[in-house]
Structure formats: C-alpha cells, structure tokens
Amino acid sequence: MxxxxxxxxxxxxxxxxxxxxxxxxxxxxxxxxxSGGAIQAVKAxxxxxxxxxxxxxxxxxxxxxxxxxxxxxxxxxxxxxxxxxxxxxxxxxxxxxxxxxxxxxxxxxxxxxxxxxxxxxxxxxxxxxxxxxxxxxxxxxxxxxxxxxxxxxxxxxxxxxxxxxxxxxxxxxxxxxxLHDQLPAVSTGRSAGWQRGRYLVNVLGHCGECHTPRGIVGEMELSRSLTGFALGRVAAPDITPAGLAARGWTASGLRAFLGGATTREGSAFADMRTVVALSTRNMTAEDLEAVTTFLLGDNPPPIGPSPFDKAQVQAATTGLGRSSYVALCSGCHGLDGNGVPNTVVALRNNSTPRLSDPRNLIVAMLDGVGLENFPHRKNIEAMPGFADKLSDGEAAELANYVRLTFGGRKADVTAADVRALRRK
Amino acid sequence: MSLPTRPLAVTINGHRRGPIDVPEGLMMIDVLHEMLGLTGPRLGCGIGICHACVVIWDRDDRTSEEVRTCITGAHFFEGKSIRTIEGIARRDDTGRVLALSPVQQAVLDKFSFQCGYCTPGFVMAATVLVERLARVPVPRSEVEATVSAALEPHICRCTGYVRYYQAVRDVILATPGLTRDAG
Structure with missing residues (x-):
C-alpha cells in the first residue's frame, strides 16, 4: 500500500x-x-x-x-x-x-x-x-x-x-x-543510571515532544523516536546514540552542555536554551549522568571520525564562501573557527555545522542568535543576523564553507535552500 | 611570517581611498585607525555589542545602515561607500568644519555625553535615523518609540541615555518633513 x-x-x-x-x-x-468547588488548601x-x-x-x-x-x-x-x-x-x-x-x-x-x-x-x-x-x-x-x-x-x-x-x-x-504507557528506548542499557535516564528523558524531560518527528495528525512517530524534527524555525536535532556520536558528542560534553556550559560542541540556543536555563541545569550531577547514559546507552557508540576531506577543505580556502566568512564571521568566530572561550562559540567541530541537515546553520546565519545567559555569569553575546548582507547565493557559499571546513559535511547547500528559509 | 594581504579600495566620506594592501583577516576598525588615520569610530567591546565602532554604509539603493567595524572584516567594504563620524559635519575644501550636523549640534546643546567614547556611535545611529525619516516620515506620536528603537543597541556607560534620546527626539520634531500628523 x-x-x-x-x-x-x-x-x-x-x-x-x-x-x-x-x-x-x-x-x-x-x-x-x-467546575466550581472548594479552594484547595494543600499542606505538604x-x-x-x-x-x-x-x-x-x-x-x-x-x-x-x-x-x-x-x-x-x-x-x-x-x-x-x-x-x-x-x-x-x-x-x-x-x-x-x-x-x-x-x-x-x-x-x-x-x-x-x-x-x-x-x-x-x-x-x-x-x-x-x-x-x-x-x-x-x-x-x-x-x-x-x-x-x-x-x-x-x-x-x-x-x-x-x-x-x-x-x-x-x-x-x-x-x-x-x-497515547502509550511507555515510550520506546532509543538506546540499549540495563544499568540503574540508564533506567533513571529513561524516566528523565522520556517522561519528565519530554524530550521526544520536540526531538521526535510528528505525523500528519500531530502524533509522535515513535518508530523514529528522537531522530530530530523541525517543529519550529530551529530544528531539534537527532539525539539518538548514532546521531549524537556522528556529531562528536561525548557523555562529558553532553553533561556539560545540559548543565549550562558552553562546550566544544557549542552552546544551547533557540528553544533548547530555555530548556537548559529552566530545566536541565538544575538537575543533580547524578541525574545529568543518567540522562546522558540513556541518550548514549550503557555502551556508547564510538565517536564518529571527523569526516573531513582534506582536498575539498583546501579548495574551499579560496572561494567566495571563505571571503564572506573572513568578512562577516571571523571577527568573532576567528579565522580558524575556534571562537573565544566563554564568549563566542567555536565553529570548528561545533554540533550545528556537523548536522547533515543545513537548516539550523542557515537559520542562525539569517536570523542571528539571541543573547544567551547561562549560570555563573556566563554569557554568549548575541550574534547579528546577516539576512540583509548576504544574497541567497552568497549565504549558500558561506554555509558550504562552514560545513566543509568546520563540520566535515558536504558542500551541498544551494541558493534555493537559503531562499526557502528566508523570513517572508 | 607575513600575513596574506589583498588590495582594498573604499569610498570614505565621499573620497575614494586606496587601493591599499590590507591583511585579509583584519577588521575594519583596525584599518580605519591604523592605516587611514580615522580614529573617530571607537573600539569598545570588540565583539559587536557596544556599537561605539559603527560606520554608515551607504548602499546603492540610497538607503543606509550602521555596520559594526570591530566585527566586520575590512574586505567586506571593498568597493563600498561608507561614512565615519569625521564625515558628518559640513567642511570646506581644506577640511575645516563649517557647521556641525543638526544631530551633532543637538548632542552638544543637550550635554548628552560625559566621556564621549560612545558619542560617535550614537551620532551615526541618529544620522541614519534622520535620513530614513526624511524618506519615510513617522507620525509625531511615534517619534519617541522610533528614537528608542534606533538608539537601543548603543551602549553608554556614563550618562544614562536620557539626554541622547532627548537630543535626537528634538532634532526630529524640529526638522520639517521627518514627521507627519497621524492618520
């Protein structure tokens, strides 16, 4: 059928x-x-x-x-x-x-x-x-x-x-x-931490509500649990063990990210910043460990090798994308993409350029990213949007340079991809 | 080791400058300060937050906008036309100032600043705003909100902003053609 x-x-x-x-x-x-009824007085x-x-x-x-x-x-x-x-x-x-x-x-x-x-x-x-x-x-x-x-x-x-x-x-x-009594596990494990993590991720944290694709009547497609979905403008990425490993996430990196730090893999932005600020950063160290144990499994998959193609990276150093990067991005993210510690996220090995779907990278380039306050007075300052400074073609070239050079991804973004994501 | 350079030519305050050899990763603020002798735009935060470093980019479609030179590479400006704070007042052929712009005069009259570090940025923002309103006037009732929106990104650490906002508001209300009656 x-x-x-x-x-x-x-x-x-x-x-x-x-x-x-x-x-x-x-x-x-x-x-x-x-309706109506007595006002409850709760003594606990x-x-x-x-x-x-x-x-x-x-x-x-x-x-x-x-x-x-x-x-x-x-x-x-x-x-x-x-x-x-x-x-x-x-x-x-x-x-x-x-x-x-x-x-x-x-x-x-x-x-x-x-x-x-x-x-x-x-x-x-x-x-x-x-x-x-x-x-x-x-x-x-x-x-x-x-x-x-x-x-x-x-x-x-x-x-x-x-x-x-x-x-x-x-x-x-x-x-x-x-409506199901229990949502499927995306990893395998048996440890107490894994069990607790399953409860924290699938039940309390309700991670799947954003990270699981939704069907035509708005239901979570549980056969594809946590494989990522664009419910809003910024997509919630794949957070299955394979998806996380492919983008270089380790258990310690994930714990730091959820605990409210800027990490090698980036910092939380868009809706996930709210999640970190209001929810995950308040979790105990044990619970954060349980969350990452469940997300990666009792035996985490090996971190995917950085799929950098040296020849292509070399070729990209002379193109239009590189010129735009030097002109508009390097002032903060650095010529080498290493960012500024605790101030500007690194792009090299950042989780977003490593996503196979370029959506979030393009949206960040067009819209910018708002100021992010994290605990312990850590700030990631606002990034300006460049929608008015880049044509569709220039933005695509820039996205490709960043993907290729810092994310090890294919330079397959087209001007049409950018046009489709411009705010009407 | 020498940095790779590229030639850069920019029209600044109506005069074509360059081409000069500029290291490819240099930010525009450094070129203005170190290579072109234009020290009016200030280097503040260096990460695009305080807006003390802005210049006006005059686009081909006759609109203009502020650009932060501390986070924008010099070569972004290749072939473009910009204005710095040095180009806002009216000058004679020898460069002597004949008259301050209305925005500059109002900022002085209102004692809008103390240390003055942020002033070039505020004047640039107000200049862009006044020029925009000359093309697209706003109802008088919206002037206050319009000024707030235009100056909001600029940071001042001494005076608390009020007198900057008053100065710009007064210029707009006193200049014919920038506002219209509501309706």
Whole structure:
C-alpha cells in the first residue's frame, strides 16, 4: 500500500475511532468533570515541596506555562501548531484563573490522561503523551509544589482553534491511537543510571515532544523516536546514540552542555536554551549522568571520525564562501573557527555545522542568535543576523564553507535552500 | 611570517581611498585607525555589542545602515561607500568644519555625553535615523518609540541615555518633513 493511501486510511480511522470512542469515554469524562468547588488548601512537608520543585524543573513546566516577561507558571505562552495557536494555561493556585480548586487527583488526570478538571480533553501541546509515564508520587510532589506558589490572577488568552480542531472530543480517539504507557528506548542499557535516564528523558524531560518527528495528525512517530524534527524555525536535532556520536558528542560534553556550559560542541540556543536555563541545569550531577547514559546507552557508540576531506577543505580556502566568512564571521568566530572561550562559540567541530541537515546553520546565519545567559555569569553575546548582507547565493557559499571546513559535511547547500528559509 | 594581504579600495566620506594592501583577516576598525588615520569610530567591546565602532554604509539603493567595524572584516567594504563620524559635519575644501550636523549640534546643546567614547556611535545611529525619516516620515506620536528603537543597541556607560534620546527626539520634531500628523 502506498504511503499516501496509508495516510488517508490513518486519517479515516482516526475520525471513525474518534466518533465511536468519544461517545463513550467523553461522556464519562464530561459527566465526571467539575467546575466550581472548594479552594484547595494543600499542606505538604517541606521535603515533598522541595522534591516537587526539583521535579517541576526536570519536567520543565515553566518553559511553556510562562509568557514572555510574565509571572512564572501563570501561562499565556502562545504555541504555534499546524492546527492553530494554543495558549499555555495558568497553573498557579489562583482559584479562578489557575488551578486553585484542583485536587491531586485532578492534577494526576491531566498529566496521565490529558483530561482537564472540567472533563474536557487537553490538546497534546501539553505533553501528557510523555508525562503519562510519571509515577503518582512524582505527580503529587509537583502538585504540592505548584499549589504553594503565589496565586496569579492572570487570565491567559483562551485557545480557540478552527473547526474541526476545536472539537476537543476528537482527542479521545487520538489518545486511543497515540497515547502509550511507555515510550520506546532509543538506546540499549540495563544499568540503574540508564533506567533513571529513561524516566528523565522520556517522561519528565519530554524530550521526544520536540526531538521526535510528528505525523500528519500531530502524533509522535515513535518508530523514529528522537531522530530530530523541525517543529519550529530551529530544528531539534537527532539525539539518538548514532546521531549524537556522528556529531562528536561525548557523555562529558553532553553533561556539560545540559548543565549550562558552553562546550566544544557549542552552546544551547533557540528553544533548547530555555530548556537548559529552566530545566536541565538544575538537575543533580547524578541525574545529568543518567540522562546522558540513556541518550548514549550503557555502551556508547564510538565517536564518529571527523569526516573531513582534506582536498575539498583546501579548495574551499579560496572561494567566495571563505571571503564572506573572513568578512562577516571571523571577527568573532576567528579565522580558524575556534571562537573565544566563554564568549563566542567555536565553529570548528561545533554540533550545528556537523548536522547533515543545513537548516539550523542557515537559520542562525539569517536570523542571528539571541543573547544567551547561562549560570555563573556566563554569557554568549548575541550574534547579528546577516539576512540583509548576504544574497541567497552568497549565504549558500558561506554555509558550504562552514560545513566543509568546520563540520566535515558536504558542500551541498544551494541558493534555493537559503531562499526557502528566508523570513517572508 | 607575513600575513596574506589583498588590495582594498573604499569610498570614505565621499573620497575614494586606496587601493591599499590590507591583511585579509583584519577588521575594519583596525584599518580605519591604523592605516587611514580615522580614529573617530571607537573600539569598545570588540565583539559587536557596544556599537561605539559603527560606520554608515551607504548602499546603492540610497538607503543606509550602521555596520559594526570591530566585527566586520575590512574586505567586506571593498568597493563600498561608507561614512565615519569625521564625515558628518559640513567642511570646506581644506577640511575645516563649517557647521556641525543638526544631530551633532543637538548632542552638544543637550550635554548628552560625559566621556564621549560612545558619542560617535550614537551620532551615526541618529544620522541614519534622520535620513530614513526624511524618506519615510513617522507620525509625531511615534517619534519617541522610533528614537528608542534606533538608539537601543548603543551602549553608554556614563550618562544614562536620557539626554541622547532627548537630543535626537528634538532634532526630529524640529526638522520639517521627518514627521507627519497621524492618520
């Protein structure tokens, strides 16, 4: 059967299943749904709240449940999806705008089943698809933590998708197809660290929500888990053991990167900078070790040899790409691509030029990269964008020079690739 | 060991300079300071943040923009036309200053700076802005925001910016054709 027909069939079954299942499950959910009710007063021991705070950081709740410049956890962030704009909700304990009337059971159902307190389905922009693997004890600890935050009387914009996506009941069918108790492991291992890492990566960290390709109805394609996907303008790269090794990532490099440092392989930028700043840098050394153990496996694959082609690199030293590099990039990144320690990332062996997909390199060249603040007063200063200084052809030549010379990748970027990524 | 050089010819403040042999990896600020005697643009941070080093690049389509010379290689400017702070005032044939530009005069009148290190950069930004508004005026109600956006990238460590912003705002409001009534 052709891929196209299979997809059509898939869509058809989604709709059919949604209709059938919605009748039963949704009716139950809606009947069980609550509005109003008592304001919850949660008394939890300090150690449970502290654990909840740590778990909330590991689960990176704040990244989405905080608007730019807004109060933490008060919601309002606009998330663009193929189905419309979805706004994150207020999860501070305000009784009217937040979750002040939610019980621990209500909270658990949202994380585990993707169902709101009022019985309506959550959109899977809320990663209950990953959180489903969370233990009840961890859910309760996070609940205890957020319920003692200062209540914020802030009403985020209400998500209002167009038909048919505004029919939240259809999510019941979607969940039947795509909600799994456990997400697949991308590496092999048995150690305690690997097990803990699997929980941190697949459940709390919900890494797959960005790094796993999504299908036509927005589901994670689990057969290709963590192989990378462009959900937004900057693609989340392949973080399977093979993908990481091909770009030179070692366990210690990954730990340093997630812990908030600039590394030989680069520093976190775009959405991943938020992940590092709010989430991974707060993890204990043991948990960071577990994360990298799971990502690379108990027996990490050998680091891919730098696939540099000496003859091609030599040839590139005289081209237009090299001229542009010297004129526009070398002032900060250096003629030799080694950057400036703690100030400007090195391009030589940087993970981004080593990606086979040139997308992120081109986007960084066109848009620039915003100021990045990391712990311990480390700053990577903002990089200007060069969209107005490079033609499509010049940008392609420059990307090819950087790929070839510093990334060991093929010089296969075309002007059309650049044109396709220019902001309209 | 000698650095590989390439010839560089640039039009600066209306005069064609060069070609001169310039090492290929040299940044433009060094060429302005060390080879062309133009010390007005300041070297501050050296990583493109403070904007004290900017020059105006006049593009062929008659628009212009600021370019940071501390992070831009000299050879980027090959064949291009730029202005430095030295070229902003009106001068006679001998180079004597006849009149400061309105922006320069306003910055002096308002006591906008103390040490003056960042001043060339601010004047360049304001000059680019005034020239842009002459082509595309903004409503009077948007002047404040327009000035803020144009000067925002420039860093000053002494005065707290207010008087720079006031000076540029006053020049714009006092110059016919830079603003229009809303609507």
């Amino acid at each position: 052709s891929l196209r027909r299979r997809r059509v069939l898939l869509v058809a079954s989604v709709i059919l299943l949604a209709v059938i299942a919605a009748a039963a499950l949704a009716l139950h959910n809606l009947l069980a749904g609550k 021991p300090a150690d449970v709240i502290a654990r909840g705070r740590y778990l909330a950081a590991a689960a990176d709740c704040a990244a989405c449940h905080t608007a730019p410049g807004g109060a933490p956890f008060a919601g309002g962030l606009a998330m663009q999806s193929g189905f419309g704009t979805i706004y994150a909700t207020n999860i501070t304990p305000d009784p009217d705008e937040g979750i002040g009337r939610w019980s621990a059971d209500d909270f658990w159902r949202a994380l585990h089943d993707g169902v709101r307190r009022d019985g309506q389905q959550l959109y899977p922009a809320m990663p209950y698809t990953s959180y489903r693997g969370m233990t009840r004890a961890d859910s309760d600890a996070i609940y205890a933590y957020v319920m003692q935050l200062r209540p914020m009387k802030v009403a985020p914009p209400v998500t209002d998708l167009k038909f048919p996506f505004n029919v939240r009941l259809s999510l019941v069918g979607w969940n039947l197809l795509f």
